[in-house]
Amino acid sequence: MTRRPLIVGNWKMNMNVAQATALAQDISYEYDRDFEDVDVVLCPPFTDLRSVRVTLGFDKSPIMLGAQNVYWQPSGAFTGEISAEMLKEIGCNYCIIGHSERREHFGETDETVNLKARALIAQGIAPIICCGENLATRDAKQTIGHITSQVTTALLNISAAELKDVVIAYEPIWAIGTGLAALPEQAEDVCASIRETLADIYGATFASKTRILYGGSMKPSNVAQFAPMPNIDGGLIGTAALVAGDFMSLVKAFL
Numbered sequence: 335m336t337r338r339p340l341i342v343g344n345w346k347m348n349m350n351v352a353q354a355t356a357l358a359q360d361i362s363y364e365y366d367r368d369f370e371d372v373d374v375v376l377c378p379p380f381t382d383l384r385s386v387r388v389t390l391g392f393d394k395s396p397i398m399l400g401a402q403n404v405y406w407q408p409s410g411a412f413t414g415e416i417s418a419e420m421l422k423e424i425g426c427n428y429c430i431i432g433h434s435e436r437r438e439h440f441g442e443t444d445e446t447v448n449l450k451a452r453a454l455i456a457q458g459i460a461p462i463i464c465c466g467e468n469l470a471t472r473d474a475k476q477t478i479g480h481i482t483s484q485v486t487t488a489l490l491n492i493s494a495a496e497l498k499d500v501v502i503a504y505e506p507i508w509a510i511g512t513g514l515a516a517l518p519e520q521a522e523d524v525c526a527s528i529r530e531t532l533a534d535i536y537g538a539t540f541a542s543k544t545r546i547l548y549g550g551s552m553k554p555s556n557v558a559q560f561a562p563m564p565n566i567d568g569g570l571i572g573t574a575a576l577v578a579g580d581f582m583s584l585v586k587a588f589l
């Protein structure tokens with residue numbers, strides 16, 4: 335089963351409107367027709383979604399738009415929150431949920447990740463479900479159990495037919511933003527175990543179609559080691575997503 339590679343840029347809380355427009359423009363200029371076999375998604379802050387969308391739209395770019403978070407209720411008295419309907423209206427095809435920074439700083443849990451995933455799927459937006467272990471869990475040799483539990487809870491009440499829209503991103507917390515990526519073999523082992531979990535829940539055929547990304551200090555100097563791994567279908571990129579040339583070299587590596 336060949337899966338379409340996917341490279342997602344997570345801009346985190348960076349880039350004002352002018353900077354975001356310039357970065358989207360630079361990435362769009364660097365985009366080459368040869369890259370059409372890789373799906374490319376930019377996830378700027380909410381306040382930049384519209385200007386990035388306009389920039390990509392003006393260039394008729396195939397690069398897609400994603401958000402970094404969502405709330406699961408459709409509308410109402412939830413001050414400060416953004417719904418899946420709102421993301422759809424502004425043109426998002428993807429949305430990152432359950433990033434470790436949101437789990438650490440904003441109380442996100444596997445249960446809220448599940449509610450968010452279902453709200454997104456109902457709007458036709460692909461959830462990028464993040465999972466990952468901290469160093470203590472890895473040192474205690476509990477990584478696989480931890481990830482299996484995170485993924486299983488995040489997917490509760492999501493059908494096999496709906497799984498086609500779901501992306502899983504494995505991001506070991508100790509590798510995020512540190513410059514020190516996991517070893518490609520370590521990442522592959524966990525991504526393979528995620529596919530086994532998907533196969534246990536949905537069967538091997540559906541599991542073989544789901545894209546699983548690696549994230550955590552993936553950059554131009556190490557991407558060539560990750561790209562050939564059989565269960566790694568792309569990357570969720572933070573630091574290297576803020577430099578157009580670096581980001582596009584990651585896209586190129588997955589061709």
Ligand code: PGA
Binds near residue numbers: 505513571
């Ligand atoms: P990083 O961030 O590439 O800077 O490690 C990845 C992420 O947090 O998604």
